[in-house]
Amino acid sequence: MTLEQQDKQYVLQTYARDYTNFVKGVGSTLYDENGKDYIDFASGIGVNSVGHGNDVLTSALCEQTKNIIHISNLQVIEPQAKLAQRIVELSGYDMGIFFANSGAEANEGAIKIARKYGETKFDNKRYKVITLEHSFHGRTITTVKATGQESFHTPNFSPYPDGFSYEKSIEDVYKAIDDETVAVLIELVQGEGGVQPFEKEEVQKLAAHLKAKDILLIVDEVQTGVYRTGEFLASNLYEIEPDIITLAKGLGGGVPIGAVMTKHKEILSAGDHGSTFGGNYLSSAAGLAVLEVLYPLYDSGVIDETLVYFSQKLKEIVAKYDHLFEKEVGLGLMRGLRARSAEVQGNIIKNAMQEGLIVLKAGRNTVRFLPSITISKNEIDEGFNRFEKTISTL
Numbered sequence: 001m002t003l004e005q006q007d008k009q010y011v012l013q014t015y016a017r018d019y020t021n022f023v024k025g026v027g028s029t030l031y032d033e034n035g036k037d038y039i040d041f042a043s044g045i046g047v048n049s050v051g052h053g054n055d056v057l058t059s060a061l062c063e064q065t066k067n068i069i070h071i072s073n074l075q076v077i078e079p080q081a082k083l084a085q086r087i088v089e090l091s092g093y094d095m096g097i098f099f100a101n102s103g104a105e106a107n108e109g110a111i112k113i114a115r116k117y118g119e120t121k122f123d124n125k126r127y128k129v130i131t132l133e134h135s136f137h138g139r140t141i142t143t144v145k146a147t148g149q150e151s152f153h154t155p156n157f158s159p160y161p162d163g164f165s166y167e168k169s170i171e172d173v174y175k176a177i178d179d180e181t182v183a184v185l186i187e188l189v190q191g192e193g194g195v196q197p198f199e200k201e202e203v204q205k206l207a208a209h210l211k212a213k214d215i216l217l218i219v220d221e222v223q224t225g226v227y228r229t230g231e232f233l234a235s236n237l238y239e240i241e242p243d244i245i246t247l248a249k250g251l252g253g254g255v256p257i258g259a260v261m262t263k264h265k266e267i268l269s270a271g272d273h274g275s276t277f278g279g280n281y282l283s284s285a286a287g288l289a290v291l292e293v294l295y296p297l298y299d300s301g302v303i304d305e306t307l308v309y310f311s312q313k314l315k316e317i318v319a320k321y322d323h324l325f326e327k328e329v330g331l332g333l334m335r336g337l338r339a340r341s342a343e344v345q346g347n348i349i350k351n352a353m354q355e356g357l358i359v360l361k362a363g364r365n366t367v368r369f370l371p372s373i374t375i376s377k378n379e380i381d382e383g384f385n386r387f388e389k390t391i392s393t394l
């Protein structure tokens, strides 16, 4: 039985999978079973923030697994407390953190905090959450409903929880607010929706308005967090102070972890929320190691250099191949090339694998780049050489 047959027979077919069998990774280079190398411009959809085989991360994990991998959240967990402190310090916000295992779960926690806030803080019940069109917030029944894409709300999984509505733009959010609105949930750079950043002034104005109305601003930083945009959080880059922030993808460097942080530390009390695995020894040790690697790179300006270099490469591609691409989009190391058609996008994703390059799709016609934050200039150069080979035949 081939690997492909085994997968098709025993794994539920919820993904349109590629069957390249990767067996090793070093930095931003992956190797398949035949020894062919690939430049990884996807980092597991923004997860492998310190690349593959990072020494600090792998030794932290080896050490931790020899001691304790897991005990329950009924006991205090030292690396979890340390990681919470580190995240709070790096964020600059006075917040408390709850650890979960994924982005969707972190967003579920955010919605629960908002719902309880709306139940307990006002005379009338407030429960409505406004999100934006083209957003993506997860795959659980509630976060799929929070996702502002009609195609996700198929009757197959209905009924969905009430209280979610979607607006076309930030401007439209103002009109949608009523006296039952408890929160607005946004990504500062829409990832899955097409790598689309919002304007800083527009977001700051919204944040001020929500604050004045005592409506919570929830920022979904599952993709934008942990230096993806060049700052620790995109909220830092936008210079706003959200009520609730969610993290996941890049935080564990590949070990599953999610986090919801809020300045409303008193809202949830014992018994309100929980997780068996969330923030256990293993995932917390991973988070600590990732931050130990990334903070010095941020502090010394290396991350800034990397993102400027990456951006320059994208600009060169757009200038040289303007028959294929409209423009480059995104922020930091969360980037995209807006292709002139969905067909161009599809062909690039397909051909890139042949050339030894991994890139991603986003939205209808965007080719997405989410390299590891630690990617080297040589790997960027080689990746773009391969990208040019990929598109030269289109």
Ligand SMILES: *Cc1c(COP(=O)(O)O)cnc(C)c1O
Residues within 6 Å of the ligand: 101, 102, 103, 104, 105, 107, 136, 137, 138, 139, 187, 191, 192, 220, 221, 222, 223, 248, 249
């Ligand atoms: C990936 C993503 C999620 C979902 O995260 P999972 O870990 O897959 O549950 C939620 N929000 C945003 C913005 C994401 O990019």
